[in-house]
Amino acid sequence: MSHAAAQAEPSAPITVPVPLGERAYDILVGRGLIGTAGARIAALGARAAAIVTDAHVGPLYADALAASLEAQGLRISVTVLPPGEATKSYAGLERVCDAVLEARIERGDLVVALGGGVIGDLAGFAAAVVRRGVRFVQVPTTLLSQVDSSVGGKTGINSRHGKNLVGAFHQPSLVLADTALLDTLPIREMRAGYAEVVKYGLIDDPGFFAWCEAHWREVFAGGPERDRAVAQSCRAKAAVVVRDEHENGDRALLNLGHTFGHALERITAYDSARLVHGEGVAIGLCLAFRFSASLGLCPRADAERVEAHLKAAGLPTRLGDVPGGCGTVDALLDAMAQDKKVKGGALTFILARGIGQSFIAPGIEAESVRAFLRDETNTSRP
């Protein structure tokens, strides 16, 4: 009956509302939230919960979560999947759906995703399709999932044609971002998530970017700055999602750094030993700013400031930083053209006029991207 997490004295969490009409929900951010999960999830009216987690996170936190739910009389099951991107597959979907059905989850009940973006995306997708939709709660355990993937309702799996190409929009009923869970996160994963935090400043909040430059050490170390960074990121993402839930317009801004980033992930065959998502994003953010500068859209000093900050936080910033290299310019372009942000053949980029001033730039010519990347590969490998 005694669990460290349950015993922690949580300070009042920060609440970030996501006002999506009948799909509205709250994101709670704070240390020790996992010990309060049972009461909060029971308040949603569920009688059973299927917890989905991975083999890194499960042994650390599944018992505390399960105990909190059971203490409220919820019937629970726990499914533990292999960690890593490969789990976001058709086979993973089948496994989670079958586990949720096995647990006799009905429409009023819940799936609880306890893990990083891989578990959140997969379990959320399973919740979207089991019985044509059951509710789900996100308990994100990586910085990336707390500030990005658990917010906004995009769920899915990967196909051999590309990442996240099969999925659903399915909003969670609640997000519990327990920032204490990040204390066990490998530093490399922490950094990768931090790239997404920085992204929100770069999109439209220069003040937040400056705050990050001043406080990133405290965010990494834990404490109130971490909660503040997570909550501010969730607020930023929620604002965009509310404006464009189904990604027909504005939401594309969130892809700042991602067209390049995804291409790098594809080139490195999603091998996390070489590159994790957030590292691809960090390089992508730098490329987006340098590309904007090379097009004369953005001051070069801003691109340099972006690079300096990400580098200070320990993130890669150049194509040459990718272990094992990132292939030829043509291979990179090809990988970019396969991205789902291709509309009618033309490339859409998110570019910037400066820090906190990004915009959607459709119809970018492949030739100008090629010329820019050629320069980059030369300067990257001196």
Added chain:
Amino acid sequence: MSHAAAQAEPSAPITVPVPLGERAYDILVGRGLIGTAGARIAALGARAAAIVTDAHVGPLYADALAASLEAQGLRISVTVLPPGEATKSYAGLERVCDAVLEARIERGDLVVALGGGVIGDLAGFAAAVVRRGVRFVQVPTTLLSQVDSSVGGKTGINSRHGKNLVGAFHQPSLVLADTALLDTLPIREMRAGYAEVVKYGLIDDPGFFAWCEAHWREVFAGGPERDRAVAQSCRAKAAVVVRDEHENGDRALLNLGHTFGHALERITAYDSARLVHGEGVAIGLCLAFRFSASLGLCPRADAERVEAHLKAAGLPTRLGDVPGGCGTVDALLDAMAQDKKVKGGALTFILARGIGQSFIAPGIEAESVRAFLRDETNTSRP
């Protein structure tokens, strides 16, 4: 360039609107519609179409459909799957999703389901999840799919825990019910679909049931009565769907005959050599009426009239009609309890006060069902 279907001179089709707000669409019913598919689908603004069909239907109609689409400048692909319920699986989903991605279908483009309910449910589900949703058009080729599965937006696959347990609500953009395609349908499939036609009369339209008693032979033979029966069925289903798109209430009426029917399908292991869906429904309709009569809810004469009509049309009406038998009463009850219409443990049935007077009856005691089934198994096997 010359195709029988394309050359057919179609009379003006009957239009059944499905007024679902921003998801509104039309069902067109008529002979020879497949030859007009290209123009109608091009009018939806798609530039590419991924046709999904099965190995029975493809050789008969895929060329005509493809030619009609290509004549309008649409880029097309054709994926042919094995016929039968087993295709509605995770593996089938993966295959169709990958084929749709391979065909580079983007959000404005279309998936076209050319086949019976198996293909419609599977291709519709794939359309719901590829890129988190692309549009799709139903070209139903069985009577069952024309009057039932292609209307209402329920899509999905089967899991080892039961039928249709994994899926999505995803409305088509258009339904083209070409009644001439039913000319090649095996008589047993025709009869199975006819059980669903009769169901609409039994739910709330005694006049339509009487019309069916008078005209079923013409429906089977083809001609204007067939079109009329299909259109009237679509109208009936559309009305219920519009009242309750996501099956939280009223839509359950459509399950008349299905709680028993699904249990029979489960008991016969979905072996279509023994029982196809519509045959299970025919027996289920008779059971629902006889159960209602046994509870004193419905005149016995109505139950007899239902049975007489379905029998006249060549359909099974008794548990004893299932080739190879349908197991013990307990096995049947168990199969029913697994059905997704179980809410909090109690059984929900659709019962009737008479022909055209069905209603949702939640909280039916397992004991009274058991007693009824015991009688049925005795009278079925004299």
